Amino acid sequence: MSASKTGVSAATRSFTAGRAFVSKNTNLVTFIILAIVLSLLTHGKALAWDSVQNLLIAESVRAFAALGVGLIIITWGIDLSIGSVVCLVASVSASFAQNPDYAAALYAGKDFPLWLPIVAGILTGAFFGLFNGVLVAYGKLPAFIATLGTMSIAKGAQLIYTRASVVGSLKNTYKDFAQGSVGPIPHLAIFVAIAALIVWIVLRHTRLGTSFYAIGGNKVAARVSGINVEKNLVIVYLFAGALYGIAGTLLSSRLGLANALTANGMELDAIAAVTVGGVSQTGGIGTMSGMIIGVLTLGIINYGMTYLGVDSYYQLLIKGFIIIIAVFFDMKKYARRA
Amino acid sequence: MDTQNEFVLQMKNISKSFPGVRALDDVTLNVRPGSVHALMGENGAGKSTLMKCLFGIYHAESGEIFFKGKPVKFHSTKIALEAGVSMIQQELSNVPARSISENIWLGREPTVGFGPFRFLNHRKMREDTRALMTGLDMDINPDEQVGNLSISRQQACEIAKAVSYDASVVVMDEPTSSITETETEHLFKIIRDLRSKGVAIIYISHKMSEIFKIADEVSVMRDGRMVGSYAAADLTEDKLISLMVGREGTNRFPPVESTIGEVKLKVSGLTSANPRSFKDVSFELRRGEILGIGGLVGAQRTELVEALFGLRETVRGEVFIDGKKVKIRSSKDAIRHGMGFITEDRRGSGIFPLLSVSVNTAIPSLEHFQNKLRLLAHRRILAETTKYNEALRTKTPSMATLIQNLSGGNQQKVLVSRWLMTQPDIIIMDEPTRGIDVGAKYEIYMIMADLAKQGKSIIMVSSEMHELIGMSHRIMVLCEGRHTGTLDKSEATQESIMRLAAQFI
Structure with missing residues (x-):
């Protein structure tokens, strides 16, 4: 009698603990369930190592964008310019990495050192981030509008710079940069891991990160507490811009070319990913691990649907619903704040 | 006499509690038609709460409201307005980018057309507005955008709107808090006009001089209770002040036993960049001292301490800490100079x-x-x-x-x-006990007393007279952004503070 009682209470206890874990790590649990479902549906084939490798490669560029916009959303901002900026960065970096003997190259006959496309790419991204940051912080423009303008500017710049043509025939040494791997681990996954680690350190272990949360949570209180709100906003957009710079550079290296459609719609994917990963649109909430899990969750949904042969048109439709549902629950969860 | 004719509005035995506070305790208010009824009391006496109960923004726990002799229960300001009870709020609630006539007829626009196809009848709106304005002797173009008007004109439009609903009771909450003297005269003219048409006006204000100029009757509230209603002719300013502040002494404060040291902070001639805010404020704060800052709503107390903390711009004036001139342009500077700031709005x-x-x-x-x-x-x-x-x-x-x-x-x-x-050496506390329960209040007072004992200097902004008198060594009083006087603890009474707080009004 008493034994069964303790048995029940132990079960209840572990159930309660389990429920607490689930509610605290909803994103992770969702991701794991999706992975298991996909494995079962494909008899384990979908999650064999080379498939996982593909998934990592496909999602890594998006991960950079997600980390950047994730930080911005934590400060209660938004960035719609990601796709265009990454596209421009990819084109700029590609233009410095074309084979010198390629007749249609933007700088035909010139052989640039390998570091140039990388530096130029990151600087281009950082420049647009800085531009957004100054508009939002000092120009007091709503982030939505400021970055909407930047989106168009970057797209225009890309078309002008490339004369609306494909920047192709990239050097193999440059392509190895993103396409190579160390043993079984793709380069790209390593780069993402480094970026994620840096974001984690910033958010968890620096004053800067604490300021981001503070600004997103209560801008007025942040100002009273001696935080330079404007400076911190510029930093967050600049930092995000640098991450887009890396994303664009790696993208051109991975694809071996860049054109006007490169990274098309990436802002949506990135914003959706971090939202699914628990970065709240109400500001002040979000973690690095959430952002990465969000990217992987959307990735596995994309990948799973492709693997199961879902028509790509339907994929788009389903993705839209997933984003709406994620934000719906996010808003419900934090509705009390309003 | 039959009460049905005597009073247009009766609020009987209204009670309302919030967690930890009895905001209204058995309050009764009777308003006669064709009269201006002033509702007076200190900040927090319950005037606004009473009006919010009238308009259904709060729900009273007990009590009844009679309008024109019939029991009523308004669920929103809109329903009250349609019944003929209107409120001109302190913060005006109009649509600035629309025209005056569109604002007046908002939500009940006359239309033309047939069946479900209805279109706004701008011409009728314009003509009705013009007729309304002529009736009120106001010279206003109905097509003007409301956002372009001065505050007093916007107020006049709100009043016109109330009249357009055939209001028999118009509540005005601090209507002159943001308008000039001549504009006030114009407002009074409109009020007298309405009164002669049989409209009852409930007039909420702190300003003594206005009350005696315009009111027929005065009801005084204190600590959530109705002290009484008096004919304005029977009152003097002194009598009114003592009714408002009451007489009871209280023992809700710990003793402040600190040694007052040398001057820690000196402010001279500090003037806000905003011309409507504080001007030419000078004071000193010593080590171990608690300096209270008192004043009515609109005295610019919060603006002053925010400016001290680098959160607002100043155009003139100097600040010295330990005898050295300092420039404080941001909260960061303030923190570096040893200041801390507990703001009034906790959330x-x-x-x-x-x-x-x-x-x-x-x-x-x-x-x-x-x-x-x-x-x-x-x-x-x-x-x-x-x-x-x-x-x-x-x-x-x-x-x-x-x-x-x-x-x-x-x-x-x-x-x-x-x-x-x-x-910090200097701690600014803006309304340090607002919205917290009595027990926690006492603990905050203990902390303040203890800090003063340690030699810290405290500036406390407060709207609670008891708190100012109970905790401060000296009380500096502001009125409309000007420093009207500083009282020592020994000479501070509610009356003396109130007199300074209302000096220019």
Whole structure:
């Protein structure tokens, strides 16, 4: 009698603990369930190592964008310019990495050192981030509008710079940069891991990160507490811009070319990913691990649907619903704040 | 006489409580048609709460409301307006980018057309507006955008709107708080006009001179109770003040036993960049001293302390700390010069609801808690924030608990801990006990007394007379942004403060 009682209470206890874990790590649990479902549906084939490798490669560029916009959303901002900026960065970096003997190259006959496309790419991204940051912080423009303008500017710049043509025939040494791997681990996954680690350190272990949360949570209180709100906003957009710079550079290296459609719609994917990963649109909430899990969750949904042969048109439709549902629950969860 | 004819509006035995406060206690108000009925009382006496009960913004727990002899229960300002009870609010609620006539007929626009196809009848709206304005002797173009009008003109439009609803009762909450003297004269003319048409006006104001100029009857509230209703002709200014502040002494404050030291902060001629805000304010604050700042709503007390803390711009004036001239352009400068600021709006400008108690405490001090790599020293932060919060006896499940889950009083203690951790010499507290219960209030007072004893200097802005008199060594009084006088503890009474607070009004 008493034994069964303790048995029940132990079960209840572990159930309660389990429920607490689930509610605290909803994103992770969702991701794991999706992975298991996909494995079962494909008899384990979908999650064999080379498939996982593909998934990592496909999602890594998006991960950079997600980390950047994730930080911005934590400060209660938004960035719609990601796709265009990454596209421009990819084109700029590609233009410095074309084979010198390629007749249609933007700088035909010139052989640039390998570091140039990388530096130029990151600087281009950082420049647009800085531009957004100054508009939002000092120009007091709503982030939505400021970055909407930047989106168009970057797209225009890309078309002008490339004369609306494909920047192709990239050097193999440059392509190895993103396409190579160390043993079984793709380069790209390593780069993402480094970026994620840096974001984690910033958010968890620096004053800067604490300021981001503070600004997103209560801008007025942040100002009273001696935080330079404007400076911190510029930093967050600049930092995000640098991450887009890396994303664009790696993208051109991975694809071996860049054109006007490169990274098309990436802002949506990135914003959706971090939202699914628990970065709240109400500001002040979000973690690095959430952002990465969000990217992987959307990735596995994309990948799973492709693997199961879902028509790509339907994929788009389903993705839209997933984003709406994620934000719906996010808003419900934090509705009390309003 | 039959009460049905005598009073147009009766609020009988209204009671309303909020957690920890009895906001209204058996309040009765009778308003005659064709009269101006002033409703007076200190900040927090319950005037606004009473009006909110009338308009259904709050629901009274007991009591009845009769309008034209019939019991009524308004569920919103709109329903009240349609019945003929209108409110001109302190903050005007119009649509600035639309025309005057569109604003007046908002939500009940005349239309033309047939069946479901209805279109706005702009011509009729314009003509009706013009007729309305002529009736009120107002010279206003109905097509003017409301946003382009001066505040007093906007008010006049609100009044016109009330008249257009055939209002028999119009409530005006501090209508002259943001208009000039000539504009006030014009407003009074409109009020007298309405009165002669049989409209009853409930006039809420702090301004003595206005009351005696315009009111027929005066009802005085204090601490949520109705003190009484009097014919304005039977009152004097002194009598009214003593009715408003009452006489009872209280023992709700700990003794402040500190030694007053040398001058810590000296402010001279400080003038706000905003011409409507404070002007030419000078004062001194000594070590171990609690300086109270009193005044009515609109006295610019918060603006003054925000400017001291670098949150608002000033155009003139100097600030000295320890005899040295300092420039404080941001809160960061203020913190560096040893100042701390507990703001009046705890939710709006104090707490970070989604961050932990520990981070909320540490935020302005974080630069002192970094290791050589500029990473945060989490363990040291936790130890230090725990120390400060334990010293103030903040009740929290853990230091990792989100601050939004704490009670108001405990949130306030976290904020006090926050600013003590920056080790300030000057602590500004704006309404330090607003919205917290009586027990927690006493604890905050104890903390203040203790800080003064340690030689810290405190500036306390407060709207509560008892608190000002009970806690301050000296009380500086502002009226409409000007420094009207400073009272020593020995000479501070509610009457003397009120007189200074209403000096220019």
